[in-house]
Amino acid sequence: MQVANTKEHIKETILDLRKKDLSIGFVPTMGALHKGHLSLINKALKENDVIFVSIFVNPTQFDNKNDLKNYPRTLERDVALLKTVSESKIFVYAPTVQDIYGKNPKAIKFSFDGLEHEMEGEFRDGHFDGVGTIVKRLFEIIKPDKAYFGEKDFQQLQIIRKLVEKHKLPVKIVGCKIHREASGLAMSSRNERLLENHRKEASFIFKTLKEAKKKFGTKSATKVTEWVTKQFKKNKLLTLEYFIIADIETLKPVKRKSQSKKYRAFIAVYAGEIRLIDNIALN
Structure with a gap:
């Protein structure tokens, strides 16, 4: 080589x-x-x-x-x-x-x-x-x-x-496509720097994204965002930096859903000092 x-x-x-x-x-x-x-x-x-x-x-x-x-x-x-x-x-x-x-x-x-x-x-x-x-x-x-x-x-x-x-x-x-660990955590070079308890808890990020996707089918982007924020406030090991539902073309936060547009949910979370990002297609 x-x-x-x-x-x-x-x-x-x-x-x-x-x-x-x-x-x-x-x-x-x-x-x-x-x-x-x-x-x-x-x-x-x-x-x-x-x-x-x-x-x-x-x-x-x-x-x-x-x-x-x-x-x-x-x-x-x-x-x-x-x-x-x-x-x-x-x-x-x-x-x-x-x-x-x-x-x-x-x-x-x-x-x-x-x-x-x-x-x-x-x-x-x-x-x-x-x-x-x-x-x-x-x-x-x-x-x-x-x-x-x-x-x-x-x-x-x-x-x-x-x-x-x-x-x-x-x-x-x-x-x-995103390659994930068995826990659902998106694979990243930063994962190697996670403390053991943070790495275990980090599976919460993808679990929350999947639930947000389900909710987005019947609820507004604002309601889903409020729900995600509340879930992370209850978590003692992970700190939410942002959760945004955005149009995949403009990346601007959605204000009102449109059947003709595609959306993704984007998230950034701190696990101790390590910053983790992830996203999921919503429709």
């Missing part, structure tokens, strides 16, 4: 692959790989001749310095895990910050037609500028035919689709 640390190495490899007329898939990650990542990687392998997996903890998308500092970095373990999937069809790009940004790791300012100001954008200052900057840069380096993103970060998925549309980038974005 090739593990490249520089974009020059990656570009040479891609040139060779294109000469062979091979299709290229791409799965961008920040490492600390788990079964959720592997589900994206396996889907990408089925749909492309070869795939690239980037492993890079992107500093420009963190608004919390401690979160950046504590984010798990497990490159050797990640590469070993990827080898169990395929040694010949997966190429790894694990760049340094300098290889991506030069001496000044700074995000570009983007407009995503307002998508960036909803939910995560409201609570994480500059986050989506950082996401847009790194994803656009990686697309320019790897030039994939298809790129794969999980629906756990559904807002990010919609923003990347908007990035591709507005900047006319020649890549097809593929959204992939």
Whole structure:
């Protein structure tokens, strides 16, 4: 398995692959790989001749310095895990910050037609500028035919689709279903940092989302939101940051339900110091 640390190495490899007329898939990650990542990687392998997996903890998308500092970095373990999937069809790009940004790791300012100001954008200052900057840069380096993103970060998925549309980038974005632990907790690299009691209790998040989905069939978005808020007030281990029911196209909170629109419920919760996000399709 090739593990490249520089974009020059990656570009040479891609040139060779294109000469062979091979299709290229791409799965961008920040490492600390788990079964959720592997589900994206396996889907990408089925749909492309070869795939690239980037492993890079992107500093420009963190608004919390401690979160950046504590984010798990497990490159050797990640590469070993990827080898169990395929040694010949997966190429790894694990760049340094300098290889991506030069001496000044700074995000570009983007407009995503307002998508960036909803939910995560409201609570994480500059986050989506950082996401847009790194994803656009990686697309320019790897030039994939298809790129794969999980629906756990559904807002990010919609923003990347908007990035591709507005900047006319020649890549097809593929959204992939949320991969969950047996308890229902959405798989995330952050889960490894949960204390045992928090990890056990975190299954409450998905249970609440499923119940909210049922209630949304007969109740208004406001009533469902009030119910979810009350449930978390009773929970001593989890703290609700937000619960929002939104139109999947605009990501704006729903005021009145429409049969012609699709909605998702989005949630962010603190389990101790660890922030967890999740979402569920409602109709």
